[in-house]
Amino acid sequence: MDSDGMREAVDAGWIEMSRGVRRLQDAEEFKTGSLFPGQGGNGSGTYVFGREPGSSEPDSARLREMAEHWSGDPGGADPGGVVRMAMHPDALRTDLHSLTARRDEELESIRAELEQAPEKSARRTELEERINVLSDVGRYAASRGYDAYRINDMHVWVVLNRTALIVER
Incomplete structure (x- = not known):
């Protein structure tokens, strides 16, 4: 999407976001390659800076500055860049605090059930594997169908579902 289309989407309630990448190649791979x-x-996923719809802070320029901080050395041999994106207003999202409470x-x-499972049983192995997977809050959120979650009282989001986004060219 071009910058005019992005502005229209944000004005229509899409959540504006920016992500700093260390190499320009990473920006292209985010848009079209494997995830x-x-x-x-705060969990596995794609970390971005974003703002809630209707919020004026941080504005687009500030989001870009925050993302640029993580994008590497602009004068280096392979300068980084910023990917500007927006998340669909109907995307399933939550905050880290709520998500962590549900996960815990x-x-x-699962741990209570594990205590009852016989040693060296298939059920015990299954429960141990579930604990391993769900202990990461990002994996837990993805397994529950969330598209993203916001890290509490910050302008940082963890995006889990790239298909919930539009990305500026």
Whole structure:
């Protein structure tokens, strides 16, 4: 989408976002290639800077500045860049605090069942694998169908479903 189309989408309630990438090749791969989500301290996914619809802070220029901070050395041999995008207003999203609380409840339930499972059983192995997968909050959110979640009281989002986005050319 061109910049005019992006502005129209944001004005219509799409969530404006920017992502800094270390290499320009990474920007192109994000748009058209295979998705390789990162692993951050707040779960696996694609970390972006964004703002809620109707919010004036941070504005588009500030989102870009925040993303540029993570995009590498602009004067280097392979300068980074910024990918500008917007998330569909109907995307399924939540916040990290709520998501973590639900995940922790589910893990507690699995652990309780694990205590009852016989040693060296297929059920025990299955429960241990579920704990391993769901312990990462990003993987937990993706398994529950979320498109993204916002890290509490910050302008940082973790995008899990790239198809919920439009991206500027």
